[in-house]
Amino acid sequence: MEDLQGRFVVYLFGAGSLLLAAGGVVWALDEDGAAEALWLAGTVVGLVVALVATADAVRRHRPTVDVIALLALGGALAVGEYFAGAVITVMLTTGQLLEARAEARARRELRLLLERSPRTARRREADGMVEVPVDRVAPGDAVVVRTGEVVPVDGRLLTAATLDESALTGEPLPVEQAAGDVVRSGAVNAGAPFDLLATATAAESTYAGVVRLVEQAQASSAPFVRLADRLAVVFVPLTLLLAGGAWALSGDPVRAVAVLVVATPCPLLLAAPIAYISGLARATRIGVVIKGGGTLERLAAARVVMFDKTGTLTRGRPQLVGTVTASEDLSADELLRLAASLDQMSPHVLATSIVSAATARGLALEMPAEVAEEHGYGLRGVVGSHQVALGKRSWIVPEPAPAWAQRVRRRASLDGSMTVFAAVDGEPAGAFLLEDVIRPDAPRMIHGLREAGIRRVVLITGDRSDTAETVGRIVGVDAVHADCDPGEKLEVIEAERASDVAMMVGDGVNDAPALAAADVGVALAARGATASSEAADVVLTVDRVDALADAILIAQRSRRIARQAVGIGMGLSLVAMAAAAAGLLPPAAGAVLQEVIDVLAIGLALRAVLPGRTHTVTLAPADVTIGHELRDQHEAALPVVEEIRTVADQITTQDPQLAPVRRLLVRLRTDLLAHERADQEQLVPLVARALGETATYALTRTHAEIEHQVARLTRLLDEIPGDAAAPEDVVEVRRLLYGLYGVLRLHNAQEDETAHSLLPPRPDRSTPTARRRAR
Known part of the structure; x- marks a missing residue:
């Protein structure tokens, strides 16, 4: 049925255009009678179209400016201005054709999505x-x-x-x-x-969610498409009053028809939709799906942004931040390799994080055998020649817990980390610490939002207050509301909405009520569409939250261009209406002039297709390649950073052996410093080209501090003969190690925020070794 309607609109447009053109050709051959007959037929076609559209609006109890076109066409017939009527017909059918084409394309895209669903x-x-x-x-x-x-x-x-x-x-x-x-x-x-x-x-997977999002976006109404209808309450009476006044004062009905002809509001019917549709298309290109023109308008007006913490300001999934081994008999990398090999067979989210960390480091995984899950405790199986078990501390480590396990528990408590303990061949072998880390692009995104006109940024989370306050300080929010249940979140949203247009950003099922309650709900769906995606007005399909700042800039620009196009187009139409009322513009000339005004308004609206100011920094292809290579090296060096803390925890004054420190120093010189020097030589100039020289000062300073601290550790170890040391030497070594560890953690966060967040995402951010383009 929809395809039949689409073809009918095409036939109407073709018939109107053909009759107008044929009439022009015949008129040029001095066959005035035949030309008038063809234009009369074209006017009748338009009259039928306008009558059907007006009747449909009456049936829906909706005001419509189509009544102006109906009156203009009827008036053209009454006074014999058939050429003007034929021109109006072409204008009307052109608008309907554009709408029909857009709807057909949307249906075709959805049909293709459904057809390729497995x-x-x-x-x-x-x-x-x-x-x-x-x-x-x-x-x-x-x-x-x-x-x-x-x-x-x-x-x-x-x-x-x-x-x-x-x-x-x-x-x-x-x-x-x-x-x-x-x-x-x-x-x-x-x-x-x-x-x-x-x-x-399948129902919870990404592709099914994408199909649902497209269906929902197509079903949503777009107020801007019928902006003319909303103004009809004022514009229609004004037009009728002006036309009637011109007729009454002059006694010439042709003047009234001329007013109606130039009053046909095509700038409203076409220019505003084109500007907004262009904005929606530009947003889609950067990975932001905006569900309709009404949402785009509210997005442009937003001045308050509220964030849930997990998955928005943080990555939303655990990431391995430390590996602790029970003894030196098994290295951290080997323990991780064994654990990841076993975890390949588990769909658990912590298992995915451990496997991703191992593949990111290029460790060779094996397929496990005899895998069995102990419900509520963990997983066991055979990897190579080893029996491996992963799970809770109480299942892996017997009481009383050894010193290393107590240190892991204390560190997890202080840092808010999750832990997975490991046993190899029946003996506790170590533990993994995992955290939901802050997104590296989150601070830049907050800065971008403020530059886009956002005046207030609020963090709303059900997480504990100390963790929420830490995240809020790092990313730079104005207020933090922690320990909130869903009802309390809604209360905060209502309070913020009372002051200004408020936007809520979340990514989980529990965020759906909050997204629906806000003026604009924004969902992050890069890792799959959830209930939050379907409740949201805006959906980010890329795993970059800074795309939201760009979407706001696009929405603001599209709204501004739409208003300019409509204002200029309708302003010119009002001038033309006044001229027609004064008898200076006959209907035929008015119809041609209205076409010129339409083309001008559409041309102004099409500016929204062109790129505008955005928050995102675009790097040169060579810089992207260098940046990805350096980030891979950065990730490969992270185990060395964690080894610093592990070694510092292990050495004691009771057993002052410095052999682990000397082995660590070799890795610091060969692995860590080599990477930091490469960053200084290549990454710092890259950041300077993208953000300016001042953005590199902190990176350069911490590079120098890292070199300084490693040099101090080298001098201290050179002054201590052998591997045995006095207690005061051990204290000084530990002080240097902890200090170096702190500097490196801060420096890595700086690199993530300043440099790595500039890089475009790759298919799987956690696996640098797997991101080679297929040849």
């Missing part, structure tokens, strides 16, 4: 591979994806894969991803068949 999946079972409906795939199932197939559910790779994610990210080139990487449904297998461990059902 219906079945190949699941590995004990008796072989079985094809099952996709909705029967559960988390923990092993799925095989063949060449050319769409990934059916979100999951983690059990084998390496080459994927085309263009349907999700817009990136046209396939990417290679290693075993352990997280994969989103909707990606296409562009390489050999691979195995996938499902981490979500």
Whole structure:
């Protein structure tokens, strides 16, 4: 039915344009009678179109300016101004054709999305591979994806894969991803068949969420499309009064028709929608889906932004921040390799974090055997020749807990970390500390929001107050509301809305009520669309929160251009109406002039398609390559930083052995300092080119401080003969190590915020070794 309506609009536009053009040709041949007949037919076509549109508005009890076109066409027929009527017909059908084309394109895109949604999946079972409906795939199932197939559910790779994610990210080139990487449904297998461990059902996976978002966005009404209707209450009576006055004062009905002809409000019908649609398209290109023109208008007017903490200002998923070993018999990397190998078979979020950390460091993982889960405690299995177990401290470490386990527990308590303890061959071997770290681009995003006109930034979270206050101080918010349940969040939102247009940003299911309560709800859905995405007005499909600042700038610019186009177009129309009322503009000339005004207004509106000011800094391709390489080196050096703290914790005055410190010093010189010097030579100039020289001062200063502290540690160890040391020497060594550790942690945060946040995202941020472009 919709396709039939679309074809009918095309036929009407074609008929009106053909009759107008044919009449012009015949008139040029001095066949005035035939020309008038053709233009008369064109006027009748337009009259039918306007009559149907007006009747539909009356049926819906909606004011409409189509009544002006109806009166203009009727008046043109009455006074014999058929050429003017034919021109009005072309104007009307052009607008309807544009709307029909936009709707058809939206329906086609949704149909393509639905057609490529996978219906079945190949699941590995004990008796072989079985094809099952996709909705029967559960988390923990092993799925095989063949060449050319769409990934059916979100999951983690059990084998390496080459994927085309263009349907999700817009990136046209396939990417290679290693075993352990997280994969989103909707990606296409562009390489050999691979195995996938499902981490979500089909309904909860990314691609199903994308389809729901598109359906919802299409179903939402866009107030700007009928902006003319909202002004009809004022504009229609004004037009009728002016036309009637001109007729009454002059006694010439042609003047009234001329007023109606130039009053046809095409700048409202076309210019405003074009400007807003252009803004929506530009926002979509940067990964921000805005659900309709009304939302875009509210986004442009927002002055207060409220954030949930988890997943918005923080990454929203645990990240490995430390590995503690029980003894020197097993290195931190080897413990991580064994744990990640076992965790490949677990869909748990902590398991995903451990696997991602291991693959990021380039560790060679093995497929485990005899994997068994102890519900409520952990996971056990065989990796190579070792029995490995991962889980709670009470399951792994017997009481009384040894000193290293007590240090892990104390550190986790102070830092708010989660812990996973590990045993190898039946003996406690160490522990992993994981945290939900602050997004590196969060502080820059807050700065960008303030530059875009946001006057107040508020953090609302159910997390404990000390953690929330720390995050708030680092990113730079104005107020923090912690320990909030969903009801208390709604109270804070209502209070903020009372002062100004307020926007709420979240990413979880629990954020859906808050997003719906705000004037503008913004959801982060880069890792999958949830209930928050469907309740939100704006959805970020990229894993960069600073895109929100750019979306606000785009919305403000689109609104400004729409108002300019409408104001200038309608202003000129009002001048033309006055001229027509005074008898200076006949209907035929008025129709042509109105077409010129329409073209001018549309041209002004089309400026919204052009790029405008944005918050995002665009790096040169060479700088992006260098930046990614240095960030990979940065991540590879993070274990050395954590080793500093581990060594400092282990050395004591009771057993003053400095051999671990001397081994650490070798790594500091060969690995850490080499990376920091490369940063100073390459990363600092890159930041200077992007942000200016002043943005590099802090990085340069901390690079110098790191060199200084390593030199001091070197001199101190050179003055201590052998590996045995006096208690006061141990105290001084520990002081230097803890100081160096603190400087490095601060410096790494500076690099993340100042430099790494400038880099465009890659397919899986956690796996640098797997981000090579497929050739």
